[in-house]
Amino acid sequence: xxxxxxxxxxxxxxxxxxxxxxxxxxxxxxxxxxxxxxxxxxxxxxxxxxxxxxxxxxxxxxxxxxxxxxxxxxxx
Numbered sequence: 525x526x527x528x529x530x531x532x533x534x535x536x537x538x539x540x541x542x543x544x545x546x547x548x549x550x551x552x553x554x555x556x557x558x559x560x561x562x563x564x565x566x567x568x569x570x571x572x573x574x575x576x577x578x579x580x581x582x583x584x585x586x587x588x589x590x591x592x593x594x595x596x597x598x599x600x
Contacts, residue, residue, distance in 0.1 A: 576583035 572583075
């Protein structure tokens with residue numbers, strides 16, 4: 525009975541440790557995603573928006589060309 529209690533306590537301690545590690549990894553993953561994906565994407569879209577405001581005709585031609593290429597590749 526005593527050995528069974530020890531093994532149950534060991535299992536619970538292991539579960540708690542794994543749970544802490546998983547939460548820590550999830551927090552680090554969210555922080556990394558924000559730093560390496562979200563912020564650069566916002567910077568890139570900001571630059572593209574500014575460029576489109578300065579040169580709307582060039583931006584329109586690029587959008588048309590990219591739409592044509594993507595549409596051509598997606599046709600059935």
